[in-house]
Structure formats: C-alpha cells, structure tokens
Amino acid sequence: MIEYVLMITTVLGAIIALMQRDLLKAAILTGIPGISIAFLFQFLLAPDVALTQAIVGSAIVPVFFALAVLRTRREEETE
C-alpha cells in the first residue's frame, strides 16, 4: 500500500515544486519527488539504485538548484 502513497507524493511533489513563486522553495521542494522516487526504487527491488537516487535526488540536485537560485535571484519575475 505504501508504494501508492509514494507514487502520489512523487507526482504531487513535482507539481507543487513547479507551482512555487519563490524559487528557493521550488528548489528545496524538488527533493520531495527525489526522495519518493528513491523509496519507490527500494520497493521495485533495486536497492543499490535507490541508494544512489537518495543521495543524488534528495541532496545533490536540490542543493545545485538552491545554489543556482542563491547566485541569481530569488523571486520569479512577473512580466
């Protein structure tokens, strides 16, 4: 049952991350689908990929985005 919850968090997390106006929040929220996918990999019998994805998807990628946002601008522009 828990895998269905993870699938829903993945999709919802992706949509919510893209809906943020604050780019830093969006950057940090990308970790939610990342970590959900990592747990999903564990359920799909791929523990070593899950380990890699947990590090890359939930730590490295959000940090990359957050660093990029901090070096550029925080708010999305409105026309």
Add this chain to the structure above:
Amino acid sequence: MNELIAVMVILPIASALFLNFLHEKDRTIKILAIVTAFVLPVLALIAPFGTHYFGGYVPLAQNMTIGQDLPALITNTQLFQFHPGIVYIFNSAQQLLIFVLCLIAFLAIFTSLNETKRPSGVYAFLMFMGTASISAILLSDDIFNLFVFFEIAALAQVGIIVASGIKNNYETALKYTLLGNIAGPLLLLGIALLLGLTGNVNITDIIYSLKHGLVNPYSPAILMALGLITFGWMYASGLPPFHTIKSAVYSKALPHGAALLQAFSVFSMVAIGIILLRMFSYIPFTKTAIIGISLLAMVLGITMAIVQTDFKRMLGFLAVGELGYIGIGLGLGTAFGITAGLFQAVNEAIITAFLFIGFGTVLYKTRTADTRKLGGMMFVNPRLALLVLLAGFAMAGVPPLNAFQSKLMLIQASLQSGLPELGIIMILLSIVTFMTFMKAFYTIYMRPKPADLKILDNKIPRSTIISMVVFLIICVILGLFPQLATNSLQTLAAGLV
C-alpha cells in the same frame, strides 16, 4: 580479441585528461596534442578488423571454459548466443569513417593550436573528448553505450561553444543543452522500450530477437521506440526541427571548432542512421520517414542559407542542408543508395570542414562575419581566395572533386529505386547551394572593399594553410579514385539491405 579497437576510444579520452593535467605548460601541451591527434587516424588505419569484447565477456557459446558445464536450460536457448558485455565492431566502413573523423580532428586541433594564443586550457580537452565519443558511437554495437557517448558528445559540443568567446555564445549553449535534455531522456526511453521488450541492449541480439520472432516485431512498444530513437537521431544530427539550433551552434564556435562540430553531427547521423536501418528496416515506414525528414532538411536548410547575411550562419545552414543528401542515400534502402549516402557523408564532412576553416581566415583577418560589411578580400590574399573557391566548387559537385562522384551516385541510386523526383530535387538544390556559395564569395572577396572595413595586420598561420591544402588533396584524391572510399563502404551497405 582486438585491443587496438578499444584504444581508439581510450587514447583520446586519456590524452584529453592528461592535457588538462598539464595546465600552463604550453609547449609540452602543443607537442603532445599534435602527436596524439596524429596517432589517431594512423591508429584507425593500422588496427586489424574484428570485434572487441570489453572485459573479455564473449558470448557463452564461444567461451569454452564456462560454456560446457551449463544446464540445458541455458544452452538450448538464445541466452547461449547473446552478448553479455559491451561489444565494439570494427570493419572496413568503420575504418574509413573513423579515419576521416580523426583526420578532421587532427587538422582542427593542429589549426587551433596555432590560431589561439594560449594552447593550454579546456579547448583541446573538449575536442579530444568529442572525437572519442563520436568514435565510440561509430564503433559501438551496444545501444546503451551509444546513449552514454551521445550525452558526452553533447556536453563536449556545449563546451566547445562556451570556450569560443564569441558574442552570445552562452545563450546558444544553453538553448542547445536544454533541447538536448529533452532529446536525451527521450532517446533513453526509446532504448528502454527496446530493452523491456527484448531484454537486451546489444544491437545484434535485438535484431536477432526481432527477426526470429522472439518478440512481436510490430508491437506498439517497438513502433514507439522507433519514433523516439528517430527523435534522438534528429537531435544528434541537427535535422529539422533542430536545424536552427544546430546552425546557430556552428556559427557560435570558432572556425576550427565549427569544422569539428559539423563532423560530429555528420558522423553521429551516419552511426545512428545505420543503427535505425539495421534494426527497423523491416518496417517500410522507416525508410519513408528518413526520406521525408531528409527532404525537409535539404529544402529548409538550403533556402534558409540563401537569406542569411552572416556567412558563418550561412555555412551552418548549408551544412544542415547537405545532411539531407546523406539521409536520402540511407532512406533509399538499396545497397547502392546506402553506399552513396555514406560516401556523401565522408565527402561532406571533409568539404564543410574545409569551408569553415577557409572562411575562418576572413574572420581572422577582419573580426567580422557580416557579409554586408565585407569586401575586397581577394587582394589581401589571392591564393587563399582560390582555395576557398575550390572548396565551394567541391561542395557544389564540380567534376574533378569528390562531391561530384557521390552526388552522381546518389542521383543514379534514386533513379534506380524508381524515385527520379529525388534526383531532380537534389540537382536543383545543388545549383542553389552553388549560388548561395557564390553570393557569399562575391560579397566577401570580389566586391570592392568598403571604406570602413579594417583589415588586421596579423599573418595567417601556416598551419591553417597546410590544413586547407590537405583537405583539397583529399577532395581531389577521392574525386579521382572514388573506389578508395566506396569499396570499404560496400560491405556495410550490403549488410543493411
């Protein structure tokens, strides 16, 4: 077992890493880079033909020590024949294609080391890395290995654009990467569908599964995979709708970089096109689609080339347009047509590199690429002008030069396949190509010099002229003796029908 095949990919990667390591030691880097770049085409010539199994993982059927004690569950099925590791295949066609690729890389590196003031830095690194990945794409019989090198090649191309320092190059680089990050995962999705259906990533094994009914060859997933791989192919080679970004990429690189970049596109188009034909030639729609896309590329590329005012952009669009000829050769699907298409690919890579480096001298002298501001370059250096004119003749297909032979073969092949319309369009577009070239040549070289044009006093390096002469010699040799190329391409083409 053939170790030299793997060396063809490993040597450029190793030398790229090593050159980066020797930062700031300009003289050593220069010598080392030229020596390695010179070794690469020689290596392609001396390596014996054959198959290389990475890590020594041969199919179980050939591995007697493991193969004999296995249960009937394995020996009686195809598992016994399948390839467990990455396989590189090296035959006469691959030899010719890799030789030409490495030769262009050598001349581009040779030119760049003398034209740029500081040889140390990432530029040579990126050129070697790109060459290695395209060689791997040509050699690889493993479709996932192909994807990995496809991505490395895309990154190397982005690096070459970023390193050029031309105005607005970062914008073009970002556009190219963004589009690449759509095309790359979708290509991977196509590969994944094939893997899911056949359980294999080795192309020979996938073909075996498709031809011997192990999987349904018309299942929707296969058709989807075919579409997605075609999409990745269009990105890698710059066919429409990627022709605008690809021509922008060529125009934002330095001339020698652009020469190498178009060679990358030409050879990845050939490599992935051959794989498409090998796997899916039983679906009749594949060839129709390849011909349709190629026609679109020819017409859009060449008509867009005429209306450009920037000569680098014009050359970029012409390079995209010429890709269409290769595609038509592949799409005709006969052995003669495929040979003609591959021969055209070899010729086009050489001639376009020749043109990019040739027109690059104008850029070197005047620092502008706008044809409206140029003129009178003929009197600055008439011999160079003559070389550029000969390159243009070669591109248009004037008799003693090489593109004449391949275009003639293409037209004959289209007549033999019962599609004379393609021949007519090819002749028409050749004429328009020549007109486009002459328009640029006239405005840059023959028109009186505009008053506000400043011609810099820097001498054109001798290495640039040597490279151009080498290109011209190859053009003449291939034009007079086309059998040199077609003989080695015929075996591959015959195997694809």
Add this chain to the structure above:
Amino acid sequence: MVIDSQLMSFFTAGSLIVIGIFAALFLDNLIKKIIGLAFLADGVNLFIITMGYKAGGIVYIFMPNMTISNFAQNASYPLPFALVLTSIVIGASTLAVMLGLVIVLNKRHGSLSASKILGDKGE
C-alpha cells in the same frame, strides 16, 4: 485490467515525463524549466526501473543460502538497474552544466526569463 503496483508505477513515470515536458514548454523561468527537465529524466529512470521489477520477486543479489534455479526464477532483472545508475550520474552532470550557464547568463542580463534571455537576437 488488474491495477497492480507495476502498472501504477508506469503511470507515475509517464506523468513525471509529461510534467517535465509541460514545464520545459510553458514555464518562462529558466530555473523552473531546468527543474522540469530534471523531472523528465527522473520519470525515464523510474520507467526503466519499473521494467526490471518482478511482482513478488526478490532482489537480484545472490545470497549463499539460495539455489541457482530459485534465484533465476524469482530475481528481478538487473540490467535496467545498471543502466539507471549511469543515467542518474549523467543527468546530474548535465544539470550542473545547465545551471552554470544560467548563472552566467543571469549575471549578464539580470534576468531569468527565457523569453528575455533566449529571445531572437542570436544572429
């Protein structure tokens, strides 16, 4: 049709791919476009992993107390998983390149809007 977790996982992967393409196509902010592309790559990875999954199977690690035939019949298919490891690393590296380019461009133009930075003036 039986709705099992494998099918649902394919749908999740598909929706991630669609969300990614949507973001790359319609959102104007460059960082958001790149976030979308990261989701696209994630979706493809999830798709490949789901293909190797076997309902009720075991992890493809050979333990000392297993027999070969039991392992061969129940283990999930490991080849896709090996591919995804490579693909994750490639995705992260191209992401870093794109973000680096975005930082440079923001310094030049003072904006993150795709229609402003990547507009029609590249000739």
Add this chain to the structure above:
Amino acid sequence: MSFYDVIIKRIREIQEKAEEEEPVTNVTASAMLTAELTLIASLLIAVVMIRLIHPILMIIMIIVIFIIALMAMPIMPKLRQEQNDSFNNMIFYVIMALGIIIALFYWGNLNV
C-alpha cells in the same frame, strides 16, 4: 505591378512589422526570390512522389498545393520569421515534431 515589385513590397511590409532595421537591397530581394522559387519548386516536385500511393490523389494534391502556394506568396519571409533563434519557438517546434513523429510511427504502422 510585376512579380518582382510584389515580392519587394511584401518583404518590406513584413520587415516593418518585425521592426528590423535592415535595408531591402537588391541582393536581399534576389536571395529571397531564389529561396521562394526553390521552396515552391521542390515542394511541388516532392508532391509528385504521392503517385506511388495513388495517381489521382497526386493530381489533386499538386493543384491544391499550387493554389495554396500562389495565395500565400511570398512564403519565405514568413518562414524565415518562424525559424528564428527564439528559444520558445524552437522548443515549440521540437515538441510538435515529437508529437508528429510518435503519432505517425504509431498509427501509420498499425493501420497500413
């Protein structure tokens, strides 16, 4: 008004709309004219290949495309504007092409 004048006029109109500062010279106009004729000619010749499917369909298509080309003349300035360097344009066409390719390969093969 001759054909050449019509072309020049239309190019100028489209350039004014696009707010380009380029002057319409003889070279630009002749280049546009060549591109235009090449485009229409190769389109018409390519359509002849439909004869492999059905000869009557080919005749109809040629007539239709000829009329459309005459009505939409000059096509090239518009086509050039469509194929500009704007990223939004590029990605739109890329996704369109993806959709068309998948649809063609998927349904084209299942139903033929």
